[in-house]
Amino acid sequence: MAVRTGAERLTGEPGLVVDGRLGLITNFTGVLPDLRPTSVALLDAGMHLTALFGPEHGLRGTAQAGASESEGVDPDTGLPVFDTYLRQGRALDDLFSGMDALLFDIQDIGTRFYTYVWTMYDCQQAAARLGKPFIVLDRPNPLGGVRVEGPLLQPGFESFVGRAPIPLRHGLTVGELALQLGEATVVAMEGWTRSSVETGLPWVPPSPNMPTPDTALVYPGTGLFEGTNLSEGRGTTRPFETIGAPYLDDRFVPALQACELPGVIFRRTWFEPVFSKYAGQAVSGVQLHVVDRSAYEPVRTALVMLRVLNELYPDDFSLLPSLDRLWGSDSLRKALEAGDDPLELLPAATTPAGWAKPGVLLYEGTAG
Incomplete structure (x- = not known):
């Protein structure tokens, strides 16, 4: 019906x-x-x-x-x-x-x-x-x-x-x-x-920048990347499913796969946004592929991605003031700046x- x-x-x-x-x-x-x-x-x-x-x-x-x-x-x-x-x-x-x-x-x-x-x-x-x-x-x-x-x-x-x-x-x-x-x-x-x-x-x-239901599904998590110096995929055909920056290398995707996050797998990709962050530049990144909608947790997934970025690229990865507004407090920014695990910020399901x-x-x- x-x-x-x-x-x-x-x-x-x-x-x-x-x-x-x-x-x-x-x-x-x-x-x-x-x-x-x-x-x-x-x-x-x-x-x-x-x-x-x-x-x-x-x-x-x-x-x-x-x-x-x-x-x-x-x-x-x-x-x-x-x-x-x-x-x-x-x-x-x-x-x-x-x-x-x-x-x-x-x-x-x-x-x-x-x-x-x-x-x-x-x-x-x-x-x-x-x-x-x-x-x-x-x-x-x-x-x-x-x-x-x-x-x-x-x-x-x-x-x-x-x-x-x-x-x-x-x-x-x-x-x-x-x-x-x-x-x-x-x-x-x-x-x-x-x-x-x-x-x-x-x-x-x-x-x-919300072309498909797949985009809407990942957005509660990857929308947080608007508050970082990574492209959140604006200016591509898969916004919010594609995340990247010029400084990402071949360590990022294997590190994400090792986290064994439920309902999602990751593929290394390269793209050139036509507008917004890194417009006209070649960008290395990752595409999220949701393989089990019922198991996938977009916010948890994004927090793990942020943690891995913080660990692998401490000299390149940075946060923008807008992150506090997106998260709804300064706790995520402070956790990342302190090197703490942001998953500890998640309330009980x-x-x-x-x-x-x-x-x-x-x-x-x-x-x-």
């Missing part, structure tokens, strides 16, 4: 949400199973959409990381398009002042430092200040809803890659996260359980029920 998203349900049952002037926070991932934009389908269903609001990368997804598109008019609907990226507080309040309610329909990938959930959070906070309903059209977590990995974000390390204390791999859907983070109404999915991986839904790459507030989990399955 294919999963029915919140957006698909709402197009068939417009009465599920309040009537009035509706603003839709969405992008190119906000589509129905036939790939019609949610905005078009809601208008066809007779709903009173009056404006669209885009996140990082823009409504159409042409902008790279750290950028968004210019505002204008959406040619599919004729609606005005406004940019929410990096807007907070009064700037968002003013943007939403003409709406009676806000809808959110964007595909997340289950990792704390992926920014779409923080766009949701900022808009949700604005809706609360304005006294307007905030409605999430729920979508699957492509990593499933069973496993949680990594620590909670610590106070003092809030940023646009983490505004609230949730785990690095959080195990919730966007609707469940909205309930965890504040007040919201969720149009829940049908047919999705916590152990769901195959959904029957088309994969729309949620950002320019848990499930979403082990950290989320009571009443947040909307779907059945192995929740702990």
Whole structure:
């Protein structure tokens, strides 16, 4: 049975949400199973959409990381398009002042430092200040809803890659996260359980460097390499599955293989990024090949990779200030600088029920 998203349900049952002037926070991932934009389908269903609001990368997804598109008019609907990226507080309040309610329909990938959930959070906070309903059209977590990995974000390390204390791999859907983070109404999915991986839904790459479900699976771990002087594979066809730097040699892959990490094997590779770190330079590196999705632990795998790099290349390997924001505290940076084993930072394995507030989990399955 294919999963029915919140957006698909709402197009068939417009009465599920309040009537009035509706603003839709969405992008190119906000589509129905036939790939019609949610905005078009809601208008066809007779709903009173009056404006669209885009996140990082823009409504159409042409902008790279750290950028968004210019505002204008959406040619599919004729609606005005406004940019929410990096807007907070009064700037968002003013943007939403003409709406009676806000809808959110964007595909997340289950990792704390992926920014779409923080766009949701900022808009949700604005809706609360304005006294307007905030409605999430729920979508699957492509990593499933069973496993949680990594620590909670610590106070003092809030940023646009983490505004609230949730785990690095959080195990919730966007609707469940909205309930965890504040007040919201969720149009829940049908047919999705916590152990769901195959959904029957088309994969729309949620950002320019998230091309496949394989990328999403490794991202909770290898996304941390953005906080190092290694290329995380941006500017290649396999971002986040391919990691490298000019100084890596033939010792790196054998050292990783000797660690016998579950569910993954490593292949030495060479690449030349077309943008971002080491653009135009020949880079030696490694490609992660996940051979057992159920056994693979992306965060543990990345911490072992960082430990091995620290041991093999002490004069070349370095950390960037952004690592603290990605990890959610300075503990990983300090452990690596001290030569300690970063695996000691991992909390005990848990499930979403082990950290989320009571009443947040909307779907059945192995929740702990």
